[in-house]
Amino acid sequence: MTRQIIVGALLLIALIVFPLLSPWSTVILTVALCEGLAALGILILLRAGQVSFGHGLFFAFSAYVVAFMAAAKFGREVLLLVPIATAASGLVAALVGLFIVRYRAIFFGMLNLAISMVFFSLLEKLFSITGGADGKRVPRPTLAGMTLERESFEFWMFYITLALAVIAALAVARYLVSPGGKALEAIKSNETRLEYLGVSSRKVLYGAYLTSGLLAGLGGAIIALVSGHVTPELAYWVRSGEFVFIAILGGAGGVAGPFLGALMFQIIRGYAAVYAPETWHAVLGVMLLVIIFFAPAGLYGLILGRKRAGDAT
Amino acid sequence: MSEVILEARDLQLRFGGVQAAAGASLTVRADERIAIIGPNGAGKTTFINLCTGYIKPESGSVVFAGRDITALSPRAITRLGIGRSFQIPQLFIENTVMENLLLALSAREGSWSPFLRLDRHPKIDEMWALLDIVGLKQTGHRIVRELPEGMRKLIDIAVALALEPKLIFMDEPTSGVSSHEKFQVMDTLTRALDARATTAIFVEHDMDVVARYASRVAVWSGGRIALEGTPDEILNHPEVLETVIGVGV
Numbered sequence: 001m002t003r004q005i006i007v008g009a010l011l012l013i014a015l016i017v018f019p020l021l022s023p024w025s026t027v028i029l030t031v032a033l034c035e036g037l038a039a040l041g042i043l044i045l046l047r048a049g050q051v052s053f054g055h056g057l058f059f060a061f062s063a064y065v066v067a068f069m070a071a072a073k074f075g076r077e078v079l080l081l082v083p084i085a086t087a088a089s090g091l092v093a094a095l096v097g098l099f100i101v102r103y104r105a106i107f108f109g110m111l112n113l114a115i116s117m118v119f120f121s122l123l124e125k126l127f128s129i130t131g132g133a134d135g136k137r138v139p140r141p142t143l144a145g146m147t148l149e150r151e152s153f154e155f156w157m158f159y160i161t162l163a164l165a166v167i168a169a170l171a172v173a174r175y176l177v178s179p180g181g182k183a184l185e186a187i188k189s190n191e192t193r194l195e196y197l198g199v200s201s202r203k204v205l206y207g208a209y210l211t212s213g214l215l216a217g218l219g220g221a222i223i224a225l226v227s228g229h230v231t232p233e234l235a236y237w238v239r240s241g242e243f244v245f246i247a248i249l250g251g252a253g254g255v256a257g258p259f260l261g262a263l264m265f266q267i268i269r270g271y272a273a274v275y276a277p278e279t280w281h282a283v284l285g286v287m288l289l290v291i292i293f294f295a296p297a298g299l300y301g302l303i304l305g306r307k308r309a310g311d312a313t
Numbered sequence: 314m315s316e317v318i319l320e321a322r323d324l325q326l327r328f329g330g331v332q333a334a335a336g337a338s339l340t341v342r343a344d345e346r347i348a349i350i351g352p353n354g355a356g357k358t359t360f361i362n363l364c365t366g367y368i369k370p371e372s373g374s375v376v377f378a379g380r381d382i383t384a385l386s387p388r389a390i391t392r393l394g395i396g397r398s399f400q401i402p403q404l405f406i407e408n409t410v411m412e413n414l415l416l417a418l419s420a421r422e423g424s425w426s427p428f429l430r431l432d433r434h435p436k437i438d439e440m441w442a443l444l445d446i447v448g449l450k451q452t453g454h455r456i457v458r459e460l461p462e463g464m465r466k467l468i469d470i471a472v473a474l475a476l477e478p479k480l481i482f483m484d485e486p487t488s489g490v491s492s493h494e495k496f497q498v499m500d501t502l503t504r505a506l507d508a509r510a511t512t513a514i515f516v517e518h519d520m521d522v523v524a525r526y527a528s529r530v531a532v533w534s535g536g537r538i539a540l541e542g543t544p545d546e547i548l549n550h551p552e553v554l555e556t557v558i559g560v561g562v
Binding site for chain 2: 171174175177178179180181182183185186188189190192193195196197198199200
């Protein structure tokens with residue numbers, strides 16, 4: 001436990017200090033935190049032994065809610081946009097979850113993928129509303145009533161995102177050691193016994209799915225604000241796959257894992273795009289293979305000296 | 314005579330060409346300890362599955378405390394007060410023994426607060442007491458996957474007991490438990506059942522256990538309860554001696 005706290009604290013200190021020394025990194029780090037939030041949602045589902053290949057749905061949905069609201073006169077305030085867009089994604093997760101939690105394993109994963117791809121198609125085809133493949137521009141909103149220049153806006157958005165990521169990570173860590181979090185693990189381990197405890201595994205998974213959707217939605221809302229533009233690509237299966245990639249790369253053993261994974265993902269993507277622009281997907285693939293074969297508990301597990309994927313916090 | 318707590322009436326079930334239940338009926342009164350005996354593979358576990366909602370019968374009914382539970386889910390049946398342990402223990406094997414029991418206690422108490430750490434559950438003393446009943450207090454912090462089958466079976470029973478059921482089904486509770494520990498475990502288990510006024514139905518192959526702990530014995534044969542009686546009557550019945558115990562007369 002002490003080692004986990006030290007790892008988390010060091011990561012946090014690095015994230016606080018780095019943008020002060022290298023202001024150019026704020027957007028990249030904010031994007032990493034947003035993807036880390038979505039991967040944190042994936043981590044929750046992994047605890048139940050389920051993988052979603054469609055969390056781009058929630059990520060994109062909240063991003064488009066931000067885009068539409070920011071374009072309208074009543075919604076040009078970060079403190080309004082982020083909670084509303086996140087709640088909207090939560091609502092979508094609540095609706096989709098009613099159906100999805102009836103399924104397990106490959107069916108769970110593929111149904112998530114199918115629904116996100118339906119949304120992707122709608123974003124692309126409804127050109128007059130969504131802007132089609134070109135997407136929508138997101139006008140820079142005010143922050144606590146202040147109109148900020150781009151650099152200041154990005155700087156403050158990074159620290160707000162960091163604070164939200166810390167709160168989300170601590171809340172998820174707490175949830176995972178609560179009876180509800182342990183019941184979630186029980187779905188993976190033995191659903192029959194869970195039912196014979198009088199516990200509805202569907203209800204347990206539904207709560208987790210909702211939380212997971214909210215986290216992806218939070219990430220999507222912020223990414224729309226910092227990138228200033230949304231496209232259907234946010235809902236595309238590749239994006240959803242990246243969240244799973246990040247969760248596995250970082251390790252599902254602790255809540256710091258997805259953020260470590262997201263940072264590493266951004267570093268690999270950044271350098272690979274420069275030094276291997278034609279083959280950077282192959283670099284990511286090789287990286288994933290290395291992790292699966294040699295460090296199945298991910299980067300977080302590697303740091304904590306854990307060998308197996310199941311060694312959880 | 315105490316009240317009827319469970320009544321299985323004329324249960325019928327066929328698996329392909331096999332008649333797993335052929336008019337199985339059993340009436341259970343509160344506080345009874347009923348042992349179900351019969352040859353291996355005869356369908357005793359199927360009878361438990363039918364009574365606890367794991368399998369639905371093609372016809373017939375199961376009434377528990379005056380309520381028809383035939384069509385109810387295992388979850389609903391558990392909530393009404395029927396617990397069970399399994400022939401192959403059904404536990405959360407990647408979790409500790411403590412976590413398995415505390416999860417059962419959370420389920421009973423409905424305590425799902427996200428602010429509550431499972432390992433600091435207010436019912437932790439009860440958890441240790443339950444482990445004491447099955448003589449496994451020392452295993453509390455162990456991961457279930459690492460424990461031998463016999464220990465897992467006892468933990469499975471403790472998990473079922475944690476729900477404080479009115480009626481408990483136990484499928485071969487002492488199989489895998491060493492012969493010198495068998496009676497010790499059954500003694501404490503029986504005391505725990507008495508203290509909780511829990512009715513018990515158990516499938517058992519060890520006739521010494523049956524003779525010592527059952528108040529009534531039911532013989533499962535041909536997909537139904539073929540014979541019923543006191544342990545003395547049944548264990549000395551010529552047909553039982555030949556077909557179940559394997560002693561020719």
